[in-house]
Amino acid sequence: MKITIRTLVGVSLALEVNTNDSVRKVKERIQSRQDEPAFKAWLVQEGYGSATLTSALDPSQQRLIFYGQVMEDGKTLGDYHLVDGMVAQLILRLPPTEICINVKSLDGKVNFKLVTPKTASVSKLKNDIGAKVDVPSERQKLIYNNKQLDEDDRTLNDYNVLSHTCVRFIVDKSK
Incomplete structure (x- = not known):
């Protein structure tokens, strides 16, 4: 059968x-x-x-x-x-080791998917985004669930960033 x-x-x-x-x-x-x-x-x-x-x-x-x-x-x-x-x-049963996140700019001009380890630091995520959009990590502000990911040494897991969700980024023009 x-x-x-x-x-x-x-x-x-x-x-x-x-x-x-x-x-x-x-x-x-x-x-x-x-x-x-x-x-x-x-x-x-x-x-x-x-x-x-x-x-x-x-x-x-x-x-x-x-x-x-x-x-x-x-x-x-x-x-x-x-x-x-x-x-x-x-x-x-095994939890995934990587997550796939959507990265979007607030103005909607940039929109792409990024696969990264759940244990990646915010700093690494900024570097990965910077490599895609040519914006230095120190000029990026990242937002997830209406909260700024403001501690570069914390991990995505620390901020409970889930797979198939969206992280928004803003370019800080003051830096």
Whole structure:
């Protein structure tokens, strides 16, 4: 029978399985397909760097959900009454190491995406932005969630900057 494994953002993977396959075996089959372009793009979009792609899809880091219930590795698909055409959700347990943020100027003239480690300092983010827009870091003011990121040595994680959110920047003309 064929089932679909779907991520929360809609990336799908069709798998040919048997009702007597264990949940663990299904997870191993998912891991074996980690190099497929759609899966790889999803992992990168979610903030998993190239060094964590393999560990992100390790069976121990996968959670398969079927009708709101976490499927246990030792049980079979038949135990959960999965039949041909059904869909199970895939959630990863490892937190991403990188985030993808939208960087926008207040005037809207500059708008781009930037992938950076969650542990990057505000100073590093300013340097990365400066390299893209040719504005020195000391002339940048960064705003996230209506708060200025004013301590250059603090990390994006310290400011709770999340993936797929927006950091705005202003050019300080007084410097």
